[in-house]
Amino acid sequence: MTREKPKNLWLSRWGFILAATGSAVGLGNIWKFPYITGEYGGGAFVLMYLACILAIGIPVMMTEIAIGRRGRGSPIDAIGRVVRESSGNPLWKAVGGMAMLAGFMILCFYVVVAGWAFAYTWKMLDGSLAATSVDTLGQVFSQHNANPWQLGGWSVLVSLLTLAIVAKGVQQGIENAVRWMMPGLAVMLLVLVGYAFTSGGFSAGFDFLFSFDASKITGEALLAALGHAFFTLSLASGAILTYGSYIPDGQSIARTTFVVALCDTSVALLAGLAIFPIIFANGMSPGAGPGLIFMSLPLAFQQMPFGTAFGVLFFAMVSIAALTSAISMIEATVAYLNEKHGISRMKSAVLAGGVLLVISLLAMLSFNLMAGWTPLGKNLFDWLDYLTSRWMMPLGGIFLVCLAGYALRDEIMRDELGLPPLGYALWLFMVRYVSPVLIMVVFLHALGWLGFDPVTEWYWIVGAIGLLTVLGEVLRPRVLPVLAGR
Numbered sequence: 001m002t003r004e005k006p007k008n009l010w011l012s013r014w015g016f017i018l019a020a021t022g023s024a025v026g027l028g029n030i031w032k033f034p035y036i037t038g039e040y041g042g043g044a045f046v047l048m049y050l051a052c053i054l055a056i057g058i059p060v061m062m063t064e065i066a067i068g069r070r071g072r073g074s075p076i077d078a079i080g081r082v083v084r085e086s087s088g089n090p091l092w093k094a095v096g097g098m099a100m101l102a103g104f105m106i107l108c109f110y111v112v113v114a115g116w117a118f119a120y121t122w123k124m125l126d127g128s129l130a131a132t133s134v135d136t137l138g139q140v141f142s143q144h145n146a147n148p149w150q151l152g153g154w155s156v157l158v159s160l161l162t163l164a165i166v167a168k169g170v171q172q173g174i175e176n177a178v179r180w181m182m183p184g185l186a187v188m189l190l191v192l193v194g195y196a197f198t199s200g201g202f203s204a205g206f207d208f209l210f211s212f213d214a215s216k217i218t219g220e221a222l223l224a225a226l227g228h229a230f231f232t233l234s235l236a237s238g239a240i241l242t243y244g245s246y247i248p249d250g251q252s253i254a255r256t257t258f259v260v261a262l263c264d265t266s267v268a269l270l271a272g273l274a275i276f277p278i279i280f281a282n283g284m285s286p287g288a289g290p291g292l293i294f295m296s297l298p299l300a301f302q303q304m305p306f307g308t309a310f311g312v313l314f315f316a317m318v319s320i321a322a323l324t325s326a327i328s329m330i331e332a333t334v335a336y337l338n339e340k341h342g343i344s345r346m347k348s349a350v351l352a353g354g355v356l357l358v359i360s361l362l363a364m365l366s367f368n369l370m371a372g373w374t375p376l377g378k379n380l381f382d383w384l385d386y387l388t389s390r391w392m393m394p395l396g397g398i399f400l401v402c403l404a405g406y407a408l409r410d411e412i413m414r415d416e417l418g419l420p421p422l423g424y425a426l427w428l429f430m431v432r433y434v435s436p437v438l439i440m441v442v443f444l445h446a447l448g449w450l451g452f453d454p455v456t457e458w459y460w461i462v463g464a465i466g467l468l469t470v471l472g473e474v475l476r477p478r479v480l481p482v483l484a485g486r
């Protein structure tokens with residue numbers, strides 16, 4: 001069988017690493033990671049999160065990149081090709097379709113949150129955040145959301161910037177944008193950590209992030225860590241798979257994955273090191289929830305020397321991080337329309353952008369005009385978040401690892417990953433037995449269907465992994481050829 005020729009490739013060796021890190025590093029790292037770390041009590045949560053990145057995030061990311069590169073196309077097409085090469089069932093393509101849809105749906109609410117970051121960069125500059133209490137800043141935030149023109153205007157701006165970059169293509173658009181945005185982001189972050197270092201709260205912030213308190217390890221926190229590992233690495237949403245399809249042959253997938261995961265984790269930790277010292281130095285609470293960077297932080301900046309300048313820098317950094325993630329969410333759809341239906345990238349971007357604008361504006365109206373429209377108890381914004389993070393990402397993750405671990409011919413992943421035998425065996429063990437069980441646990445827990453506590457009753461998880469391993473290794477070689485009709 002002849003391999004599909006790539007139509008697009010990253011120009012430089014760093015192309016994929018910059019673009020994938022751009023996708024991974026986003027609101028998840030700078031907005032969500034600090035506040036969930038705050039809510040779940042600091043160091044213990046950080047440790048669980050790191051364990052999840054290693055045990056699930058890295059194997060799943062390697063799988064996505066390998067399938068993308070082997071199949072050379074959008075998630076649906078790439079999965080279609082690797083499955084055909086394995087004489088498997090073409091229905092697996094639905095997993096690609098679901099991932100693509102998940103990426104698109106995430107984008108529809110992500111542009112609203114990204115719009116907050118853009119708006120706050122501006123508000124920091126024009127003095128509208130010059131309030132004296134967190135309550136007043138809370139009111140500023142509510143007023144911003146209550147005005148559909150303001151809220152919608154900023155999210156439309158983010159959508160248009162995203163589309164303009166993606167329309168220009170993989171090298172001219174995406175690679176060009178991330179080539180200067182990612183180093184810029186790194187510099188801004190380091191400057192902010194340096195600033196936090198001088199704030200007087202650095203040791204309190206450092207202790208909070210890294211001092212370990214075993215009593216804080218709870219089932220709830222573990223599950224939040226696992227869910228966040230998926231979101232922060234942009235897994236099961238088409239982004240990494242599509243970016244992977246542009247990697248030249250011969251570049252090591254394992255090494256690349258480690259670099260991206262390491263960069264993503266470092267940014268999350270550095271963002272924590274930039275934010276918590278400032279929060280502590282000003283006597284605020286780290287557990288302020290989703291409003292942490294929009295309500296507490298602007299006040300803290302105001303109480304510090306050169307605070308306005310650093311506040312602008314902070315929100316500009318969040319905006320850039322959000323933009324490089326947003327472009328990756330729509331790339332799968334644009335690549336699909338372009339490749340499958342022969343529509344030019346420009347037209348594909350306009351088409352996808354039209355749908356994005358309609359849905360994201362409806363999601364934005366959840367905060368104001370349509371606040372009362374809550375079918376089945378949630379507004380549209382919450383539905384998009386709920387469906388993607390609770391259902392589509394975990395299910396997509398399980399299907400992806402099962403596809404790679406069970407349905408594809410062994411040589412495909414062996415060739416693509418190019419790992420030494422022990423490394424390959426470890427990857428296979430993870431995707432066949434460990435990741436599916438762990439993801440299933442998160443999934444069931446999120447639905448309230450898990451009948452045990454995953455921390456105190458961890459032996460159920462270990463038992464399930466053990467049982468699956470035995471069944472898989474003993475029965476699989478007999479059962480699979482029959483199922484596959486070989």
Ligand code: PFF
Binds near residue numbers: 232
């Ligand atoms: N990883 C991004 C973040 O942490 O903000 C979110 C994300 C990007 C999710 C791309 C999904 C995706 F396809």
